[in-house]
Amino acid sequence: xxxxxxxxxxxxxxxxxxxxxxxxxxxxxxxxxxxxxxxxxxxxxxxxxxxxxxxxxxxxxxxxxxxxxxxxxxxxxxxxxxxxxxxxxxxxxxxxxxxxxxxxxxxxxxxxxxxxxxxxxxxxxxxxxxxxxxxxxxxxxxxxxxxxxxxxxxxxxxxxxxxxxxxxxxxxxxxxxxxxxxxxxxxxxxxxxxxxxxxxxxxxxxxxxxxx
Numbered sequence: 001x002x003x004x005x006x007x008x009x010x011x012x013x014x015x016x017x018x019x020x021x022x023x024x025x026x027x028x029x030x031x032x033x034x035x036x037x038x039x040x041x042x043x044x045x046x047x048x049x050x051x052x053x054x055x056x057x058x059x060x061x062x063x064x065x066x067x068x069x070x071x072x073x074x075x076x077x078x079x080x081x082x083x084x085x086x087x088x089x090x091x092x093x094x095x096x097x098x099x100x101x102x103x104x105x106x107x108x109x110x111x112x113x114x115x116x117x118x119x120x121x122x123x124x125x126x127x128x129x130x131x132x133x134x135x136x137x138x139x140x141x142x143x144x145x146x147x148x149x150x151x152x153x154x155x156x157x158x159x160x161x162x163x164x165x166x167x168x169x170x171x172x173x174x175x176x177x178x179x180x181x182x183x184x185x186x187x188x189x190x191x192x193x194x195x196x197x198x199x200x201x202x203x204x205x206x207x208x209x210x211x212x
Contacts, residue, residue, distance in 0.1 A: 002140070005062075009138045013158045015196045017165040018189050019090060022168050023126055026120060030113055039170025045117020047163035053121050054155030057131040061139075062148040072136065076138030079133030080201045087197030109196070131155070137200075145208035 024045055032037030064072050121127060135158075139150050 002143075004126055005138055005140065009154055010157060010161065012134075012196070012200055013161045014165065015193045016086075017162045019179075019193045020189065022108060022124075023121075023166060025169050026117070027166050028173045030134075031170050036173065039173050040167055041113040042117045043163055043166035043170045045114040045119075046121045047159055048118045049121020049127070050116075050159040050162055051087050051155075051185070053127050053131045054152075054159055056128065057135055058148060058151040058155060059133065061136055061151055062146075069141065072141075074137045074196060075132070082129070082133040083197050084201035087194045087201060090190040090194030090197065094187050098188055134158075 004098070027042045027046070029044040041168045061072075061075070064075065135151055135154050138154055139147050143146060
């Protein structure tokens with residue numbers, strides 16, 4: 001796998017993981033109800049769930065690539081459309097000034113936080129859809145390394161970066177929610193991330209190569 005592709009993937013992964021979404025709210029809920037350690041347990045539990053989805057995506061997409069190059073390209077373009085949708089949603093939230101950093105007391109418990117995080121992640125169909133649409137954008141079928149190997153590397157990198165970002169949110173949970181700048185912080189991230197996601201979707205859609 002080429003270095004520039006891996007760097008582009010890392011940038012896209014960080015962009016997606018910094019956007020405050022349901023996983024971040026779940027982590028912050030645990031942080032505020034317990035301590036930073038509770039939020040960290042939630043982040044690690046979600047990370048294990050991400051690994052489960054990575055393995056599922058690797059085997060499913062590898063089989064798809066081997067069976068039909070055309071079907072794989074369809075998946076790539078559908079994935080690009082999904083990234084475009086995420087970018088538009090982020091820009092809409094930015095334009096409306098809607099902050100996603102709002103807690104729901106029903107979203108987190110105080111017991112078995114790690115296990116709960118694993119279950120929440122594994123049973124979330126949106127996570128599965130995300131992995132199936134995001135990972136193929138960075139696969140180059142013309143390289144000597146197998147698609148399975150490329151998918152596995154990308155999946156592990158994504159899981160690591162996602163868990164790192166979630167851990168940062170867990171450690172800074174009290175500050176993020178307690179600061180009067182929380183809404184502005186969330187809005188700024190969504191604005192920048194929305195533009196980056198739309199740019200990535202456009203690059204994929206108009207690229208003549210197999211790499212996203």
